[in-house]
Amino acid sequence: MRDPIFPHCHLLGIEGLSPLEINRLLDLSDPYVAQNRGSDKASKNLKGRTVVNLFFENSTRTRTSFELAALRLGANVINMQIGSSSVSKGETLIDTAVTLNAMHPDVLVVRHPQSGAVKLLSEKVNCAVVNGGDGSHEHPTQALLDALTIRRRRNKIEGLKVAICGDVAHSRVARSNFYLLLTLGAEVRVIAPRTLIPSELDRLGVQTYTDMREGLRDCDIVMMLRVQNERMTGSFIPSVREYFRFFGLDREKLALAKPDALIMHPGPMNRGVEIDSDVADDFERSVIREQVELGVAVRMAILELLANNLSAKRVDSDGEE
């Protein structure tokens, strides 16, 4: 039977998910945190299933944690090496996906530099698809692990003041977090230079600040974003030195947030650009490592849920299983 609350076979983004659906994903992730902290991390919940990681962009956290998540659930995992695949001979994304799909994987986890590429791919295959980050569009599992981290630390998300600071214009992490945090009732602020604030934010109901000292005032959560030089085609920031002075998180600016405000960063960090090592490594306040840890739990829950929904769908549609 498909999950009654989250019956979908793909996770392509957070946009459009209901509070009930988001909370379902967080609730399913929670028990895996304890399991991953124990000595026996293995289960057989996905025994016999196959997960393929198809990453057209570099990744440390997302790719490794999906692999670990699948292994801990007893699934078989294939990590496609894009550089040595037939993509280098000119094979398209869709042809690659259709080829892999012919080998009957259960879940494809896909990261791609083009916004919308993962959704397009999901329409061409009959396995479950998870978006591991598409261009500057969405990175849904990052927002879910961020939410799980906040919820476990603060026991709620509704009513919290969350500042998302930095290169919002190019950030799929920010976009997925806007949808998730606003859906669950948080107050979301964006703090960035004017050149890095996208115009769509007014429509979403996000408050924008170009003065970090003003924007951080009274915040419960300070989420820093990486300056994404690889996605910048023009001159968005004057210099690294200027950027850090006005928009880098250091001890002095952090003092304007609540005294117990949590520091978050999706990683990888540019130390000395958007965040000072002094605050990044302050383990009283910084939950950056915990975000990585909880990423495995969230990805275990998602792989299991989607694979089971897919099995139920196949039974419903043609009695295949």
Ligand code: CP
């Ligand atoms: N946060 C994140 O997506 O990190 P990776 O690029 O290392 O996967």
